[in-house]
Amino acid sequence: MNFRLRAASVIAKRRIFESCLSPGFYIAQAVGLLLSYFLISGFVSSIDSSGFNYMLHPLYELIGRSLAGAFGATFLEKLFAEGPFQFVFYVSFVPVFLYLSFSTVFHFGLEKKVGAIELLAYGPVDGTSYFLAFYIKDVALTVLYQLLLVLFLSAAALLNNLFLGPAFLYVLVVIFFMALMLYTLSILASVLTDGGASAMALYIGIILLFLIVMMGSFTIASGYVRSFSSVLSWVINWVSPFFYWGLALSSVEAGNTLNYFLILLVMAALSGLFLFLSHLVIKIKGVRP
Amino acid sequence: MIRTRGLVKKYGNFTAVDNLDLNIPSGEIYGFLGPNGAGKTSTILMILGIIRPTAGEVFLFEEKYTPDRLDMRNKIGVVPEKHPQGVWSWMTAFEYLQMFADLFDLKRVYKDTQARIDYLLQQVDLHSVRNKRIAEFSRGMLQKLSIIRALLHDPDILFLDEPISGLDPIGIKQIRDLILAENREGRTIFISSHLLSEMEKLCHRVAIIYKGKLLAEDNMSSLLAKLIKDREILIDLESLPPDLADSLKELPFVLDTTTRDNTLVIKVSKKGDFRKDLSSYLIKKNLVPLRIEEKALSLEEAFVTITNENIDMFTEIGGRE
Numbered sequence: 021m022n023f024r025l026r027a028a029s030v031i032a033k034r035r036i037f038e039s040c041l042s043p044g045f046y047i048a049q050a051v052g053l054l055l056s057y058f059l060i061s062g063f064v065s066s067i068d069s070s071g072f073n074y075m076l077h078p079l080y081e082l083i084g085r086s087l088a089g090a091f092g093a094t095f096l097e098k099l100f101a102e103g104p105f106q107f108v109f110y111v112s113f114v115p116v117f118l119y120l121s122f123s124t125v126f127h128f129g130l131e132k133k134v135g136a137i138e139l140l141a142y143g144p145v146d147g148t149s150y151f152l153a154f155y156i157k158d159v160a161l162t163v164l165y166q167l168l169l170v171l172f173l174s175a176a177a178l179l180n181n182l183f184l185g186p187a188f189l190y191v192l193v194v195i196f197f198m199a200l201m202l203y204t205l206s207i208l209a210s211v212l213t214d215g216g217a218s219a220m221a222l223y224i225g226i227i228l229l230f231l232i233v234m235m236g237s238f239t240i241a242s243g244y245v246r247s248f249s250s251v252l253s254w255v256i257n258w259v260s261p262f263f264y265w266g267l268a269l270s271s272v273e274a275g276n277t278l279n280y281f282l283i284l285l286v287m288a289a290l291s292g293l294f295l296f297l298s299h300l301v302i303k304i305k306g307v308r309p
Numbered sequence: 310m311i312r313t314r315g316l317v318k319k320y321g322n323f324t325a326v327d328n329l330d331l332n333i334p335s336g337e338i339y340g341f342l343g344p345n346g347a348g349k350t351s352t353i354l355m356i357l358g359i360i361r362p363t364a365g366e367v368f369l370f371e372e373k374y375t376p377d378r379l380d381m382r383n384k385i386g387v388v389p390e391k392h393p394q395g396v397w398s399w400m401t402a403f404e405y406l407q408m409f410a411d412l413f414d415l416k417r418v419y420k421d422t423q424a425r426i427d428y429l430l431q432q433v434d435l436h437s438v439r440n441k442r443i444a445e446f447s448r449g450m451l452q453k454l455s456i457i458r459a460l461l462h463d464p465d466i467l468f469l470d471e472p473i474s475g476l477d478p479i480g481i482k483q484i485r486d487l488i489l490a491e492n493r494e495g496r497t498i499f500i501s502s503h504l505l506s507e508m509e510k511l512c513h514r515v516a517i518i519y520k521g522k523l524l525a526e527d528n529m530s531s532l533l534a535k536l537i538k539d540r541e542i543l544i545d546l547e548s549l550p551p552d553l554a555d556s557l558k559e560l561p562f563v564l565d566t567t568t569r570d571n572t573l574v575i576k577v578s579k580k581g582d583f584r585k586d587l588s589s590y591l592i593k594k595n596l597v598p599l600r601i602e603e604k605a606l607s608l609e610e611a612f613v614t615i616t617n618e619n620i621d622m623f624t625e626i627g628g629r630e
Contacts, residue, residue: 023379030411135389136396141359142387143412143462144379303376306360 024152027145031153036160039123048119049165052112053172059111060176063104072100083107090235098273102185105173109191116165117199121206124154125223128207129216137307147302151207155295158203166196187272190280194268197287201261202227204294211301214309234262259290310335310466310497311356316365318351318521325351327521329365333499333514335465338492340512341501348521349501350390353468356499357387369466383413386459390470392451398444402435402454405443406461413462429457433483448475456484460491467491469500473507485511509533542584544573544591545600553594560590 039045058079066077074084074096088096099107128151131137137150170192177184209223233253257263264287271279311333318326326348333339343349354360356367358376367374369381397405403426410422419425430436433453438446446454452475459467472488473481488511492498502508508515509529516526525532554566557575562583565576577583584601591598 023383026414027379027412030408034408131396134396135391138359139389139392140412142357142382142385142389142459142468143409144382145412146376146379149379308354308359 023144024146024149027140027143027149028152028156031140031145031150032156032160035153035157039120039157039161044119044123045116045161048115049168051115052165052169055115056108056112056169056172056176059108060104060173060180060182063100063108064180064182072103074100102187103177103182105177105182105184105188106191108173109169109188109195112169113166113195113199117162117202120158120161121203121223122220124158124203125206125210125219126216128154128210129213129219132210132307133215133309135309138309141307147211147307148299150307151211151298151302152295154210155203155207158206159200162196162199162203166192187269190269190272193284194265194280194287197268197284197291198261198265200291201264201287201294204291204298205261208294208298208301211298211305229256230260230262233257233260234266261287264290310337310370311339311499312368312371313352313356314366314368316352316355316367317363318348318355318360319363324521326355326362329518329521329523331516331523331526333497335497336492336495337514338488338498338500338512340508340515341499341518342503342505342508342515343518344503347518349518350470351521352518353470353499353501357385357468358382383462384465385468386462386464386466387468388452388455388459388470388472390474392455399442401440401442402430402446403439405454406430406458409458409461415462418463425461426457429460432487433457433480449477449480452476453480453484456487460487465496467496467498469498469502471502471504472500473502473504481507540577540579541604542575542577542587543600543602543604544575544587544598546571546573546591546596546598549573550594550596553596556594557587557590560586562586 062077062079063072066072066074066080068076074080084096087099137145137147140150141147173184176182205226206223209226210219213219213222233256264283268280268283268287271277271283311331313329313331316326316329316331317324329348329352331352341349341352351360355362355365356369356374358367358374358378361376370384372378372381374381397408400408406426406429407422410426415422415425427436427439430439433456435450435453435457438450443451443454452472456469456472459469467488469488473484476484485507488498488500498511500508500511512529514526514528515532517524517532549568549571554568554573557563557566557573562577562581563575564578567574575587582603584603588598588601
């Protein structure tokens with residue numbers, strides 16, 4: 021096996037082992053599953069003879085009003101067209117995703133600062149194999165959690181006489197690819213900066229920027245600013261996981277499965293590009309604190 | 310085994326390493342000496358590929374070495390000055406070494422990796438604490454653990470940065486014995502230090518670096534001979550006439566004299582053996598020398614550590630041989 025991949029896989033195994041021993045990972049999972057429990061039971065309570073009515077449950081009333089306000093009523097209708105599971109999946113996925121990516125950013129910065137990466141680099145490990153290990157860990161644990169979530173939601177659907185729906189599968193896959201992109205961005209933020217705090221700030225900044233652009237805040241301004249912001253949004257969208265998530269789901273709605281898979285391919289390619297950029301950055305910057 | 314050609318490292322306008330040429334053959338213990346800030350660490354980091362040289366090349370095992378040569382790193386063991394235990398403090402010593410054994414794919418070389426780890430732990434008296442968490446280790450224990458980690462994969466070259474710093478006398482002896490034993494097995498050892506006494510006991514050859522430049526490079530005895538400006542001859546007499554010390558100063562090769570009880574301490578020029586002349590002089594004065602001994606100065610006695618203040622002595626040596 022290639023020396024770099026070998027080193028990455030050895031470190032990744034240890035990282036996965038460490039994460040499995042860490043209470044943080046279980047707390048994030050528990051929060052995710054607890055949220056899904058409340059959302060599913062809330063959804064069941066919001067069903068009357070005419071079907072789902074978010075006004076019937078206080079939690080769903082709050083969620084429904086917020087989502088309709090931010091994205092429009094059509095978005096809300098589509099989101100709950102096949103039941104609660106798409107929405108429940110998004111919400112339950114966030115705590116574990118945030119835990120994994122934040123812990124990567126934090127640990128990478130900390131370990132570089134104390135000289136741990138440098139010590140490993142005296143052996144058959146370089147900066148690239150080190151961040152690849154983080155990436156493998158994040159991907160492996162995401163798959164694990166997604167499987168757990170699917171099992172949990174399937175059981176919940178069975179018990180409540182609901183069904184996951186065909187669109188759920190598409191959401192499941194696109195969210196995984198979106199997470200892949202975001203994990204690579206967390207690594208890029210880590211190698212670009214020189215400490216856990218600055219890396220975290222940069223990473224959160226990137227996510228917020230993508231979210232703001234996705235929600236269209238940049239187009240509120242008028243005139244010159246408006247043209248500038250729309251150009252900026254267009255540029256940012258090309259590397260934004262949220263943009264591709266929206267595109268992929270629109271393709272599914274339009275029944276264009278081929279387009280959906282092409283978008284997944286682009287997302288995978290962009291993940292590869294971010295990893296390659298991280299490789300170049302760490303090669304230039306080195307592994308010294 | 311280790312060769313550098315025109316190695317330069319600049320940080321802005323500051324030149325940390327200036328056109329350094331080193332050539333260390335296989336099986337040698339090579340001491341790299343210099344005061345703090347002389348360029349020792351920058352040189353080691355460039356050789357190891359951790360930092361990129363501004364100019365010059367590094368050759369290891371007769372091949373050009375670049376940071377991408379991960380295959381070569383399997384043949385190198387490194388003990389850094391500071392051991393970042395914080396990240397792995399939750400591990401036991403054995404778990405920590407097992408992690409590195411996995412990284413180096415030790416199973417390729419040793420069928421029983423556990424036995425290899427245990428053997429090395431026994432060598433430095435750490436076997437009894439193999440299941441103790443690293444967080445509970447003292448600085449000396451960490452240093453020993455770091456040396457074991459560096460030796461784990463049976464490297465051909467061992468780089469040691471201040472290996473005995475922070476160790477107690479027993480620890481120093483254990484590490485010294487371990488270094489010598491590893492060298493006897495054919496390992497090339499590169500030690501960076503400012504502790505001359507240890508370098509004297511360990512190294513076949515030393516290099517002295519100052520302000521990024523190589524001031525001297527030689528074997529220990531030659532370097533010592535150059536460093537010591539004059540020698541001391543001790544002569545025991547039955548009795549010491551009061552004017553003897555002063556009268557000896559008239560001899561052209563005598564630089565200074567002092568007395569201690571019935572012993573004459575005569576400082577002479579290092580060029581030549583003057584024992585015979587001194588003996589004849591004393592006999593002419595009807596004095597019988599009971600003992601004539603030339604005192605051998607160790608490098609440590611010349612000075613304990615290399616600092617920016619005493620580096621001038623090396624500068625006076627006049628550069629590389």
